[in-house]
Amino acid sequence: MTHPKRKMRLKRSAKAVLVVAALALAIPAAASAAKLETPAKPLLPVGSSITGTSTNMGTEIAGQGYYYCEEVVVTEKVTRNDGSIFAFNGSGKASGCYREFGGIKHPLIRRNWTLQGESIKPEGGLGQVAIQMSFVEEEPETGLVCTWKTPAGAKASYVIGGESLNLKSVGLQGACGASAINESFLFRNGSEPVIFR
Secondary structure, eight states: OOOHHHHHHHHHHHHHHHHHHHHHHHHHHHHTOOOEEOSSOSSOOTTOEEEEEESOEEEEETTTEEEEEEEEEEEEEEEEESSSOEEEEEEEEEEEEEEEETTEEEEOEEEEEEEEEEEEEEETTEEEEEEEEEEEEEETTTTEEEEEEOOTTOEEEEETTOSEEEEEEEEEEETTEEEEEEEEEEEEETTEEOEEO
16 A cells, blocks of 8 residues: 555656656647738738848859849749748749850749748758748840749748748759759838838
C-alpha cells in the first residue's frame, strides 16, 4: 500500500512531467509561426490582395549573356494566414526586359508570369517560403521562346519583420538550359507595407 504523502509526491511529479512535455511541444510550434501583417492589420485577412514589385530581376546563362528586367510586378491573393503558416498565389508582368551579350542589348518579352508561395520552417534566422514560379520568355530578334520554372524545393527568404521576399540564386529550369534568378519583391497591401513575420 502506497503512503498518502508518497502518493501526492508521485502525482506532483507526474504533473510536472506533463507541463514540461507540453512546453517542449509548444516551443517548436511558436518558433515556426509565420504570418503576414500590415501596420493596421495584425493578421492580413485571407482573400487580401498584395502586390510585389521587383526592380532588380537578373539571370545569367553561360554563353548567352545576362538577362535583366527593369520591373516585375506580381499581384498575389492571400490564401492562408492563420498565425502559423501563410500562403499566396497570383500572377504578374515584367517590363523593360532585355538580354545583354557582347555589349549589345537584345529586347525580351516575359509573359505568363506566375508566383505562389507558402511559409516553411525558418533557417539561419531568416523566414523561408517554398515557392513555385514560372514565366515564358521570347526574344523577338531571334524568335526564340523559352518557358522557365523553378524546380521542386525552390525557396525564397525574408528578414523576419521585413517587407521584402528575396530570391537569391534560385534555380530556373527550361528547354533553353538552366539558370538562377536573383531578385527581391517589395510587397504592399494598398498603400500599406506588408510585413513578413
